[in-house]
Amino acid sequence: MSFEIELSHQLGDCALSVDFASDAACIAITGPSGAGKTTLLNCIAGLITPDRGRIVIGGRILHDSARQISVPVEQRGAGYVFQDARLFPHLKVAANLAYGDRRRGQQQGTIDRDGIIETLGISGIMDRWPANLSGGEIRRVAIARALLAHPQFLLLDEPIASLDPARSEEILTMIEQLGRALAIPMIYVSHQPQETARLTDTVITLATPLPQSTSPR
């Protein structure tokens, strides 16, 4: 199994509860905003500890509350592309890309650094500060940074949201290409079904959570 995820988590008024297993190389998670898509990714990456559950990706147990296993964030090997990119503003593009590379570089096998940079078309902006990048460039650097950290699985949180159609198409093609080349499990979150259709057939839809009954004070 590539993915075995079964967890429940309460965040504020939202109750997230998922249970699925899949052998697909790539799965898509869709659902309306507020359904807990990002919360689910954060649980998988280790940024949030779910109230209870079990997360297994590519055969590695990342979290199992029954057995009190929880791999620390930095050891999970997530290649997380955040919805808001989160490039480090005090580091130039090159240093942003090297951030994860340097830390995990020796541990795992080699990765085609130049190939990734080439594919994403960012070799010309290595010397720039994140503040001086366009929206499309920011997305591409964020994707490259996640890939260069030698990830064992990829988490993509709406990586093409708020980009114009031409740019979206371009980046989607790159993701498709790179995903195939790296051959690691990938979770793609989007609220646009047509986006995910070309990447995978395995779609998990999170329903809008039922509002918790709130008693009047």
Add this chain to the structure above:
Amino acid sequence: MISALEWSIILLSLKVSLVAVTATMPAAYALAWLLARRRFPGHSLLDALVHLPLVVPPVVTGWILLILLGRTGPLGALLDRWLGITLVFHWTGAALAAAVMALPLMVRAMRLSIDAVDRRLVAAGRTLGATRWQAFRTISLPLTLPGILAGAVLGFTRSLGEFGATITFAANIPGQTRTLPLAIYTGLQVPGGEAAVTRLAIISILLSLGALMVSEWLIRRNTNGRAHVV
């Protein structure tokens, strides 16, 4: 142009202020971090204690230091007996008084910059393989550098100007605790001391201006090319 006596006063003032600020920096940053990021019982009490020297008359702060750290004070007696350290009438006492007075300003500046750090960036660093400590060192610390520099300069200029707590706690001893403000005050007490006072006053204005300019330059250099300059 500048007499030997004036030089010795300037050097003493710089020594007292530099020691006060450098020794206080780590504690100030730790306090700022604690107050910005942690919630614990006694949080508001600690916050109030740190800010006390800012709102209490400096003479009172000096008096409290004297009670606690004077030769017969509870802490002062221990220091004297165990370590042979006497702070009163000594330049280290002047540095301590300056440090206590500078602390709230340093903590405030640093805390603002810590509050401004986007914690989502730290989370991003963690997913890229950084431990908590590595993420602090490579993300939070550099992002708060402008606040650290601002705090250091505020603390340094505050220390240069420190008068009330110093004269109360460490007294006005030539060559030991008579820093620029104390020397100016002493000059005013002496008939015919106006000329000396004018020179010392100009020197202290120039020193403070110099410190400000150095900090502006440091901050500009350290945030070079970035759009989010604090």
